[in-house]
Structures are given as structure tokens and as C-alpha cells.
Amino acid sequence: MADLPVHTIVFEILTRVPAKDVGHSKSVCKQWYVLLSTQDFVRIHCSRSLVSSNQRVLLIDDLTCSVHPIIFQSNDYGPSSIVTFPFHHHNNDVSILSHLNGLLCVCLNHIYELLLWNPTTTAFKHLSTPDSHGFYINNLDAIGLYVDADDDYKVLHIKRRSGVLGVYVYSREVDSWRNIPFITRQEYLSPHFNWSAGTFCGGTLYFTVCECWNGGTNVVICFDVNSEQFKEISFPPVPSTGMVQGVLVNVKK
Numbered sequence: 001m002a003d004l005p006v007h008t009i010v011f012e013i014l015t016r017v018p019a020k021d022v023g024h025s026k027s028v029c030k031q032w033y034v035l036l037s038t039q040d041f042v043r044i045h046c047s048r049s050l051v052s053s054n055q056r057v058l059l060i061d062d063l064t065c066s067v068h069p070i071i072f073q074s075n076d077y078g079p080s081s082i083v084t085f086p087f088h089h090h091n092n093d094v095s096i097l098s099h100l101n102g103l104l105c106v107c108l109n110h111i112y113e114l115l116l117w118n119p120t121t122t123a124f125k126h127l128s129t130p131d132s133h134g135f136y137i138n139n140l141d142a143i144g145l146y147v148d149a150d151d152d153y154k155v156l157h158i159k160r161r162s163g164v165l166g167v168y169v170y171s172r173e174v175d176s177w178r179n180i181p182f183i184t185r186q187e188y189l190s191p192h193f194n195w196s197a198g199t200f201c202g203g204t205l206y207f208t209v210c211e212c213w214n215g216g217t218n219v220v221i222c223f224d225v226n227s228e229q230f231k232e233i234s235f236p237p238v239p240s241t242g243m244v245q246g247v248l249v250n251v252k253k
Contacts (some may be wrong), residue, residue, distance in 0.1 A: 040151075058083075058104075058119060062091045067119065086122045087115065097136065098145035098155075098197050105145045105155055107136045114143075116155070116172065127155065127170055133177040134170070137161075140191065144198020144205040146225045156198060156205055156223060158182075158189075165189040169228070184221060184230045192216075198223070199248040206248050208235070220248075 014035075026033045057068045057077070064085065069078035085094065090110050097114075098105040104117045112135045114127040127134035134157075136143065142158040152173040159166040167182045182189065188209050198205040205223040210216065218235040 058096075060094055060096070065094075065119065083119050083122070087117070087124050087126075095138070097143040100145045100147065100153070100200055103145065103153060105143055107138075109138070112136055114155070114157070116153075125172070125175075127177075129177060133157075133168060139194070142195035142197065142207055144200065144207070144223065146198070146200045146205055148225050149203070154225070156225075158195065158207075160189050160191060163190075180228050182230060184232050188219070188221065195221075196247060199250055200225075201250045208248060210235075 014032075055070045055072075057070060059066050059068065065083050066080045067083055068080045071078055087108075089108055093109050095107045095109055096104055097107055102118060102120055104119065106115050106117055107113065108115065114134045114136050115124050116127060117124040136157070137159075140160045144156040145153070146156065147153050150173075152171055154172065155170040157166075157168045157170065157177075159168065165182060165186065167180050168177050169180055170177050187193070188195075192212050194210050194212060196208040198207050200206075203225055205225060207221045207223075208218070209221050210218045220233045220235055222231050222233060223229075224231075
């Protein structure tokens with residue numbers, strides 16, 4: 001142990017502490033702040049936090065939200081804690097659109113604005129820009145939150161506006177939006193199709209896209225987060241009667 005550099009010892013210890021304590025540790029000194037802000041630290045801390053004892057349910061109320069630890073052994077919840085929203089909002093105004101590794105992409109419904117928010121550290125970031133990026137309309141848009149091969153957290157925003165298609169990617173690292181092409185069938189971007197939120201798994205975002213009437217077309221659209229290419233795969237077999245709206249989940253065995 002005496003032969004290990006202090007930097008290594010600090011890194012190995014702090015990548016195992018709760019996220020809230022990591023936030024407090026950033027104020028210890030400048031060196032710790034730099035260390036705890038690196039992509040390597042964030043990646044390793046996230047991987048070590050993905051254990052059942054760290055899983056929680058977040059419930060949004062009018063003005064606050066509550067966090068409930070999950071006790072898998074007894075199929076119950078532990079004592080809850082209250083988290084106050086760090087940003088201005090109205091009653092019943094905050095919708096969670098996507099989540100990844102404790103980071104949430106939310107919408108302020110009364111102004112249609114997108115935010116990235118970490119409920120543990122209370123840090124948040126407005127994603128809207130003067131040129132109309134970062135505004136979300138329910139039932140028309142779709143959102144997916146993901147991390148690419150460079151450990152950059154990004155938001156994929158699919159926008160449908162009066163027959164006009166826009167697909168945009170926000171990068172947290174460079175703090176900007178950019179447009180990317182949509183190279184599958186254009187009809188999926190019409191209001192006649194419902195898009196689910198994106199489910200991130202294995203370097204790909206998956207969306208269910210379902211037509212809004214009985215017997216309509218149902219597909220799964222895949223977005224490779226590194227090549228930034230779209231492709232289409234068939235929908236799982238479902239009964240032919242009634243309208244379908246699939247929900248995708250990421251299951252870890």
C-alpha cells in the first residue's frame with residue numbers, strides 16, 4: 001500500500017462512495033475537483049454504482065420529488081428522502097423523458113424546455129438555445145439519452161413539426177446541438193406514428209414506432225450511437241387485433 005501513489009489510492013476509494021459524497025468531495029481541493037470531473041472517474045464510478053443496493057425509485061410530486069431505495073430482499077422500499085427541484089417550475093410541470101446512470105432528461109411542460117438533471121447532486125443544465133433547439137412537444141417528439149464510445153453523454157432529439165423532420169444530437173462535452181440525417185423511411189416521422197422514448201442498450205438506442213390505428217405498422221428503429229446511423233428491425237410478433245404501443249426495457253441477467 002505504501003508504494004501506491006496517493007492519486008491511485010484516492011481514485012480507488014472515491015469511485016466506490018455514493019454520488020452525493022462525490023459531489024461534496026469536489027470542494028476539498030482543486031486536485032480532487034479535477035480528478036472527480038474526468039471522464040475516466042465518471043465512467044468507473046457509474047460502473048461500480050450499478051448494483052442492486054444502489055437502485056432507487058424517484059417519484060415526482062407538485063413541487064418536490066421523493067427518492068425511495070429499493071430493498072430487493074423483502075420486495076419493499078426503504079425510508080424515502082425529499083429532493084427539491086433546483087430549477088424554477090410550475091405545479092405538475094416536470095416530465096421525465098429519459099434516464100441513464102442517474103442522469104435525467106426532463107421537460108418543463110409549460111415552456112416545452114429540455115433539461116439535463118442529476119437529482120443526487122442537484123446539478124442541472126438547460127438545453128434550449130435561441131435557435132429553437134432543446135424544445136420538446138409531447139406526442140410529436142422522441143428523446144433518448146445515451147453515452148458514446150468516448151464517454152460523452154448525449155441526447156438524441158427527434159422532432160416532428162408540421163411535416164418537417166429534424167433529428168438532433170446534444171453533446172454534454174461540447175455543450176452544443178447538431179443536426180444528423182434520418183436515413184430510414186420518412187413516413188415514420190408523420191404524426192400518424194407514436195414513438196416511444198429511447199432505450200439504451202449495447203451502444204444502440206431503440207425506439208418502438210407504432211401506427212395510430214388497429215392493424216397499423218409497428219417497427220423498432222435502432223440508432224447506433226457511435227456510427228450515428230439508423231436502421232429498422234421487425235417488431236416482435238403480437239396479436240393482430242387492436243392498436244399496439246410497445247415498451248422496451250433493458251434486462252441484465
